[in-house]
Amino acid sequence: MEWKDLDSRRCSxxxxxxxxxxxxxxxxxxxxxxxxxxxxxxxxxLGIARNVLTRRLAALVDEGIVERVxxxxxxxxxxxxxxxxxxxxxxxxxxxxxxxxxxxxxxxPDGPPVRVxxxxxxxxxxxxxxxxxxxxxxxxxxxxxxxxxxxx
Amino acid sequence: MEWKDLDSRRCSxxxxxxxxxxxxxxxxxxxxxxxxxxxxxxxxxLGIARNVLTRRLAALVDEGIVERVxxxxxxxxxxxxxxxxxxxxxxxxxxxxxxxxxxxxxxxPDGPPVRVxxxxxxxxxxxxxxxxxxxxxxxxxxxxxxxxxxxx
Numbered sequence: 516m517e518w519k520d521l522d523s524r525r526c527s528x529x530x531x532x533x534x535x536x537x538x539x540x541x542x543x544x545x546x547x548x549x550x551x552x553x554x555x556x557x558x559x560x561l562g563i564a565r566n567v568l569t570r571r572l573a574a575l576v577d578e579g580i581v582e583r584v585x586x587x588x589x590x591x592x593x594x595x596x597x598x599x600x601x602x603x604x605x606x607x608x609x610x611x612x613x614x615x616x617x618x619x620x621x622x623x624p625d626g627p628p629v630r631v632x633x634x635x636x637x638x639x640x641x642x643x644x645x646x647x648x649x650x651x652x653x654x655x656x657x658x659x660x661x662x663x664x665x666x667x
Numbered sequence: 668m669e670w671k672d673l674d675s676r677r678c679s680x681x682x683x684x685x686x687x688x689x690x691x692x693x694x695x696x697x698x699x700x701x702x703x704x705x706x707x708x709x710x711x712x713l714g715i716a717r718n719v720l721t722r723r724l725a726a727l728v729d730e731g732i733v734e735r736v737x738x739x740x741x742x743x744x745x746x747x748x749x750x751x752x753x754x755x756x757x758x759x760x761x762x763x764x765x766x767x768x769x770x771x772x773x774x775x776p777d778g779p780p781v782r783v784x785x786x787x788x789x790x791x792x793x794x795x796x797x798x799x800x801x802x803x804x805x806x807x808x809x810x811x812x813x814x815x816x817x818x819x
Binding site: 518519521523525526527528529530531532533534535536537538539540541542545546548549550551556559560561562579601602604605606607608609610611612613614615616617618619620621622625626627628629630631632633634635636638639640641642643644645646647648650652654655656657658659660661662663 | 670671673675677678679680681682683684685686687688689690691692693694697698700701702703708711712713714731753754756757758759760761762763764765766767768769770771772773774777778779780781782783784785786787788790791792793794795796797798799800802804806807808809810811812813814815
């Protein structure tokens with residue numbers, strides 16, 4: 516069976532792209548990973564229109580990526596903040612792979628703007644391809660996509 | 668310096684999102700990685716409107732992700748096919764991280780639709796986080812983002 520014979524939508528990449536295949540959504544996730552959790556803080560940091568941010572957050576809540584958690588600052592009314600769910604935290608490798616690509620191909624003369632460190636030892640974290648037999652896989656080399664048999 | 672004090676656009680994730688932060692673009696890249704290279708084949712497999720595909724491919728060429736290469740089938744006029752450049756091939760970990768997320772969180776009862784194999788040994792390929800000190804990094808654990816000093 517050739518790749519072209521597969522249903523383009525029956526694909527984990529396509530399903531992930533439905534969730535993160537949007538520039539604003541990627542930036543919202545990035546800020547949530549970096550501890551920006553309140554609507555006003557997200558809107559101010561991202562420079563995103565409030566109605567656009569509302570829609571992106573609602574979609575992420577619907578997808579089970581983000582949860583809305585109430586909090587109350589002293590003397591003010593109840594508000595909500597946004598936190599990544601476990602499924603949301605599992606998107607970290609997607610963002611780190613994007614970070615690595617941007618560092619390698621869009622960093623400009625100042626070099627990479629941000630370094631992501633392993634908190635336990637302070638060394639920079641990177642994304643690596645490995646196979647389950649333990650080999651490091653060259654990300655530029657050919658890989659083989661093997662479709663599972665379609666359900667009859 | 669806090670994350671919120673950083674310029675949201677001065678970020679490798681943001682720069683990568685400008686290139687791949689679009690659902691159709693992700694699917695075009697996925698098909699190019701899987702050897703679908705001709706306009707008509709891409710249009711048919713993706714079920715994408717031809718003008719939308721033209722725009723996505725033109726943007727990828729402008730970004731240096733894809734190159735347009737002429738070919739001529741016997742007896743027909745010259746046509747073009749699309750191939751990933753080295754910068755384009757470097758997006759593979761982004762797509763594999765999306766694949767892993769989709770496999771884990773959107774696979775449904777049939778399980779993952781496609782398995783990506785290391786051609787040299789046939790074992791499935793996955794994305795792993797490691798630090799340069801050699802530790803395997805828990806993707807769900809906290810990481811530290813350290814901004815480089817901004818240029819004065």
